[in-house]
Amino acid sequence: MSKKTSSQLLKIIEGLYPTAIKLDLDRLKILLARMDHPEAKLAPLIHVAGTNGKGSTSSMIRAMLEEHGRNIDAYHSPHLVRFHERILINGRPISEQHLVAALEHMLARNDGAPITFFEATTATAFHAFEQFGTADHVLLEVGLGGRLDATNIVPGPGISVITRISRDHMEYLGEDILGIADEKYGIARPERPLIIGPQRPDVAEHLYQKAKSDGLTFFAHGRDFEQADHMYHDAHGALDLSVAPLAGTHQWENAATACAAIRLGLGIHDLNLCNPAILQAGLANTHWPARLQDITKSCNEKLGTTFPHVLLDCGHNEDAGRVMANHMNSLGGNCAMILGLQPHKDAPGYLAHVAPYLDQLIQVPADVGLPVNDMAHHVPNRKLAHWEEAVRLVQKEKPQTPLVLCGSLYLSGLILKRIG
Numbered sequence: 001m002s003k004k005t006s007s008q009l010l011k012i013i014e015g016l017y018p019t020a021i022k023l024d025l026d027r028l029k030i031l032l033a034r035m036d037h038p039e040a041k042l043a044p045l046i047h048v049a050g051t052n053g054k055g056s057t058s059s060m061i062r063a064m065l066e067e068h069g070r071n072i073d074a075y076h077s078p079h080l081v082r083f084h085e086r087i088l089i090n091g092r093p094i095s096e097q098h099l100v101a102a103l104e105h106m107l108a109r110n111d112g113a114p115i116t117f118f119e120a121t122t123a124t125a126f127h128a129f130e131q132f133g134t135a136d137h138v139l140l141e142v143g144l145g146g147r148l149d150a151t152n153i154v155p156g157p158g159i160s161v162i163t164r165i166s167r168d169h170m171e172y173l174g175e176d177i178l179g180i181a182d183e184k185y186g187i188a189r190p191e192r193p194l195i196i197g198p199q200r201p202d203v204a205e206h207l208y209q210k211a212k213s214d215g216l217t218f219f220a221h222g223r224d225f226e227q228a229d230h231m232y233h234d235a236h237g238a239l240d241l242s243v244a245p246l247a248g249t250h251q252w253e254n255a256a257t258a259c260a261a262i263r264l265g266l267g268i269h270d271l272n273l274c275n276p277a278i279l280q281a282g283l284a285n286t287h288w289p290a291r292l293q294d295i296t297k298s299c300n301e302k303l304g305t306t307f308p309h310v311l312l313d314c315g316h317n318e319d320a321g322r323v324m325a326n327h328m329n330s331l332g333g334n335c336a337m338i339l340g341l342q343p344h345k346d347a348p349g350y351l352a353h354v355a356p357y358l359d360q361l362i363q364v365p366a367d368v369g370l371p372v373n374d375m376a377h378h379v380p381n382r383k384l385a386h387w388e389e390a391v392r393l394v395q396k397e398k399p400q401t402p403l404v405l406c407g408s409l410y411l412s413g414l415i416l417k418r419i420g
Helices: 006-014 026-034 054-067 096-110 117-132 177-185 201-213 250-268 276-284 296-303 318-330 347-357 387-397 409-419
Strands: 045-049 072-075 087-089 137-141 158-162 194-196 218-220 226-228 231-234 237-240 310-313 335-339 358-363 403-406
Touching: 006 096, 006 117, 026 096, 026 117, 045 054, 054 072, 054 137, 054 158, 054 250, 054 276, 072 117, 087 096, 087 117, 096 117, 158 250, 177 201, 194 201, 194 250, 201 218, 218 250, 226 250, 231 250, 237 276, 250 276, 296 310, 296 387, 296 409, 310 318, 310 409, 318 347, 318 403, 335 387, 347 358, 358 387, 387 403, 387 409, 403 409
Parallel strands: 045 137, 045 158, 072 137, 158 194, 194 218, 310 403, 335 358, 335 403
Antiparallel strands: 072 087, 226 231, 231 237
């Protein structure tokens, strides 16, 4: 048994970061060859890309397949509280013992070569799936983009899924929405049916034409499946999506994409997966924290506050702002917001939607050690060094105001770690 913990081993990985970053897969290819190609030995793949909703959609796919009795290994990023959340073995976070073993194996094969944290931990996940899982499917959530993402190195059968595309990570993917769509489309493979979730019209048409040109088998929202409010329709019939416990009407869109992935994508070869009762039971068991999550009870109990509503959300781009605005409106508006956006995020795009429903805005760091995103010229606000200090200030000044804590996965993780 190793004398090092997973946290210590992850710190070693952070020290391997290359001085020059290239968006390619060369470093990872070398490492995986040294590890005897675990990526080539995995169960059929469910590969999910997109800007918004890929985590929620992935969690719904996993919950519905588990309801069918399938074993699912999954890779998500980033985590909220513990790194172990990123690697699920048979649907459960990897154990400390297995994580340590997988990290040590990867580090020994890498032998000190420069590599990014995400590349190294993706290789670790592939090894863990090969060694410790008994999966019927491996579900991979893209980290950034798609075409050059570390998860896009896995060969073999399965399905590819593209959720809603919008502008995010522009420093890597550019400003052009169709160019961003091309990067997401990069996960498509001739051997895997492609599911295209709801998109804005120009993006939808762009993806349809690319799939047609490449001769792919694909199933597209508006052509092969429909979602209107909480109802889903495809050639197999209708499904009521309202059983999904994730808050926000946008989650019906994600649920529709997840249902299409199973009923149309995987269902090509297994009609048993089209059973509406089993799928709805799986949707009802979906759990995906920090997505419009109601934390009123735990916040009030742990921090001694009296807010009527406390909402936690990790969305941080323009589409996320639109979703948040709809939810703030449903709470009656006049909300207090504690916002932690990373400095490179689209503050104007996010705030343009939520500003009409704000009564108070306090900025906090999105993560420990990061500066506050300076957006004082967009919405009047104050800045504080810690989210809990901000909560206590709102409690003092506006104790009966709905409170929203949002803007960053890292901030959401800190909050969940504190209040449970």
